[in-house]
Amino acid sequence: MRNLWKRFRFWIIPVLAYIFNIISSRWTRLDVYGRENAEKCTDQSILFAFWHGKLWLPAYFFRDSDYLVLSSLSRDGEYMTRILKRYHYRVIRGSSSRGGSRALLKLIKEIKKGYSGFITPDGPTGPIHKVKPGIVYLQEKGGAVIIPIGVAVRWKITVNSWDRLVLPLPGTRAVMAFGAPVYLPEDETIEKRAEILEDSINLAQEKAERILKTGAGD
Known part of the structure; x- marks a missing residue:
């Protein structure tokens, strides 16, 4: 009975989350700014980077793109994997604690083939x-x-989780802001490069929140 419930849970939770993601995302009035920053990089692989708690809308926005996504080997990662596969993402399993090295090597291999993807650099x-x-x-x-990428939502539910996951309520307005391309300097330490990227994501997030508040995209 316990195994039956476990199998049912692993099926029903992703299905319900997938359905809610479709409903809330389709009924969200999403304005996208700075998309040209990505369009001018189409001759190379792109890694879209945004904070883990902002995943909800980008997961729907980038659907059917054949993008790479890294998903952890945890239970929550299994749920996420099943949702993302319904949107036709190329999901690679692994995390910093379990299977991380193999997952990173596989991601690198796929990126070198020309695939793009998105990553939440503060996860899992x-x-x-x-x-x-x-x-x-x-x-x-x-x-x-x-x-x-920065994502701002007006009417939302913020889940009481470590990442403060944002769930847009149907009918709300939201803004997704693409920041300028980031090329991390190889002569800097990993810590410094991580700090540069952190600042870039925060700038994109601040831009999305400012546009949502003021309505001004410049």
Whole structure:
């Protein structure tokens, strides 16, 4: 009975989350700014970087793109994997604590083939809004350009989790802001490069929040 419930839970939770993601995302009035920052980098692989708690809208926005996504080997990672596969992402499993090295090597291999993807550099367990070394290593070895993204939502539910996951309520207004391409300097330490990227994501996030508040995109 316990195994039956476990299998049912692993099926029903992703299905319900997927359905809610579709409903809330389709009924969200999303304005996108700075998309040209990504369009001018289409001749190379791109890693879109945003904070873990802002995943909800980008997961829907980038659907059917065949993008790479790193998902942890945890239970929550299994839920996320099942949702993302419904959107046709190329999911690679692994995290900083379990299967991380193999996952990073596989991501690098796929990036070198020309695939793009998105990554939440403070995941899968935090600390919140702090860039971990993985994306720095990916950029260095894979040669991809990083595009930071900020996401701001007016009416929302903020989950009481480590990442403060934002769930947009249907009918709300939201803003997604693409930042300028980031090429991390190879002559800097990993810690310094992580700090540069952290600042870039925060700038994109601040821009999204400012546009949502003022309505001004410049």
